[in-house]
């Protein structure tokens with residue numbers, strides 16, 4: 001080695017960022033086909049030629065009515081479904097065709113979202129050092145992360161990671177990993193991309209399969225992208241949310257509560273009706289531990305801003321109830337659920353986007369001081385709870 005001896009400690013410090021990781025840009029995208037929730041039962045039973053299954057249609061209608069969803073977006077439009085009639089029968093071997101379509105559509109949707117995030121960030125795409133891609137549609141290699149890197153013209157030295165089948169906690173997990181990468185690699189700029197299209201799991205109704213009816217009422221397609229980095233370079237980079245602390249918790253004995261499995265006919269999934277209750281019983285402990293780790297005890301939950309994954313209306317209701325949150329505290333989550341449905345891992349990125357929009361609007365209208373501290377939470381198979389404590393710098397609001 002050269003003549004200037006440095007300790008391992010010096011080397012480690014030199015490689016790490018000084019400040020916390022922060023969100024520096026957010027983008028979202030959806031496929032063009034939009035379906036109104038109140039028309040969805042008619043649509044679904046018509047396109048799957050299942051109108052004789054009136055009981056199941058009644059159940060889908062009841063769930064749609066209680067879902068808190070107004071509309072959703074879908075890649076699998078009528079023409080694509082007509083060209084792939086096997087998709088309506090999960091006993092037929094349609095996986096090859098689904099993977100073929102998803103392998104192109106998933107990274108393309110992610111690229112639309114990422115282009116917006118990069119534009120907001122303000123630096124060239126070639127400055128991205130790391131890419132984390134999350135999807136439940138990945139079933140081939142090279143996978144969607146490789147394709148997205150090509151579509152965006154990322155550097156060949158970009159360090160890529162793909163997360164598959166994380167379901168609804170994929171966005172939360174990706175953001176936590178991005179935080180670790182940004183804080184442990186000085187100058188790193190991490191692109192997080194989540195892209196979910198339900199095509200891999202779309203099939204017709206059948207008796208004894210209530211999970212499918214629930215899925216048909218809740219899920220939608222979308223992509224979200226976030227640029228994460230520490231020590232923002234002023235004046236180009238502006239932190240939207242600083243990532244103060246992140247943790248993952250697995251609820252014991254809940255392995256069977258939410259599951260996903262790729263089969264010859266597409267992805268099958270199970271979602272227990274106990275999920276809202278199980279989350280309701282466990283979120284407060286995660287929050288107390290997270291704030292405790294920052295030396296903050298007895299936090300008042302109503303003093304925070306909230307970005308909760310809206311997995312279903314009942315999940316938001318349970319969390320609101322157990323934490324004693326005031327009306328409107330979960331408005332960003334309820335709005336995203338209403339306008340897009342549950343887009344699995346992508347959804348929490350839409351909520352962050354909506355939240356920062358609302359914060360800027362409130363600041364412009366001088367509606368009192370917006371909370372400085374907040375929480376992002378996402379949930380999925382495990383049951384896994386991702387918790388992140390966020391700080392929103394007020395300077396970012398003033399600059400808008």
Ligand SMILES: CCCCCCCCCCCCCCCCCC(=O)SCCNC(=O)CCNC(=O)[C@H](O)C(C)(C)COP(=O)(O)OP(=O)(O)OC[C@H]1O[C@@H](n2cnc3c(N)ncnc32)[C@H](O)[C@@H]1OP(=O)(O)O
Pocket residue numbers: 035059062063066067068072073074167168169198201202203210211214215216217219220221258260269271272273274275276311312313314315342344379380381
């Ligand atoms: C645009 C096109 C889209 C195409 C979609 C294609 C589908 C593809 C899906 C692929 C994605 C799969 C990925 C899986 C990822 C897992 C990660 C998660 O999100 S974890 C997911 C996180 N999300 C959740 O866990 C959902 C949370 N749950 C909720 O939000 C609400 O319970 C509700 C909105 C579903 C119903 O409102 P609520 O006030 O409770 O109303 P009521 O008490 O009056 O009940 C009405 C009816 O609902 C029934 N039912 C209830 N639960 C279930 C169930 N689990 N199971 C079955 N049925 C259920 C209940 O039995 C009753 O039926 P009936 O007696 O009338 O016949």
